[in-house]
Amino acid sequence: METINQLVYLKYVELIPENGLLLKFDNLPIWKNNRFNIYFTERHHDHYECISIYFKENVLNYHMIFKSLIGEQLYIEISNQLLNVWYAEYFDHIEDRNTADYLEEIEVLNFRFEKMEKTAQDWKDEYINLETTYLDLLAGNK
Template sequence: MMKILNKLVYLKKVELLANNGILLKFDNLPIWRNDRFNVYFTDRYQDYHEGISIYFKENILNYHMLFKSQIGEQLYIEVFNQYLNVWSAENFDHTEDRNTIDYLEEIEILDFKFERIEKKSADWKSEYERLEKTYLDLRNKAI
């Protein structure tokens, strides 16, 4: 049976951890861009990130780079029998349209941990600055 770990879908940050680990931080706020439609998948504002720490059996540097390339994307993380799959959250409700992310499927892991990480003022400031920049870019295009 499929077990999806996260409800918040926008991957915001990827950090290396000791012992072959990676911390993935998810949020409900998209990375604001003026060339992309922004969608909320759950309640609009959350005062926390969902953090998933994953400890890999093999060297993690390739996985670290693959996850970093997915920052800003809408993802679901699934663990089944100590194997990790990363699913695109777009079209996920339609079973026949579900897709895993290339090179991020059937990865053997040692362990994982899910936690809520409270947002700090720096997180909120960063969101505001990105939103302000997007607004100003759109305004300048209109002028």
């Protein structure tokens, strides 16, 4: 089994023409003060890993499922035109591997992988989220 993405935090899900979804992955977690964050790769990446997936069935069946997984640590695997989505947290332990609900053995027509450079606005948004979490943590300790 070979995964497509190395960056594991699903950050964005967008509908694209021709029955497709664009998934953007990052190595930075979505900052929340009630959650432990770990890094799966080097900490500093100036790009997203983007996977455009074109589905055989109606894409709306999968759009909301992927939207609900934003912030999760996921690996995407496509082989023999079948999509599997794996939780990354326990991926190294074969006996503990687990696919995301309703996202295994899904027929796809095509997919494309590309790296998309982060914009200044992306970095600003990331900083604001981190700062907000930091301030929330400080307020909780008083």
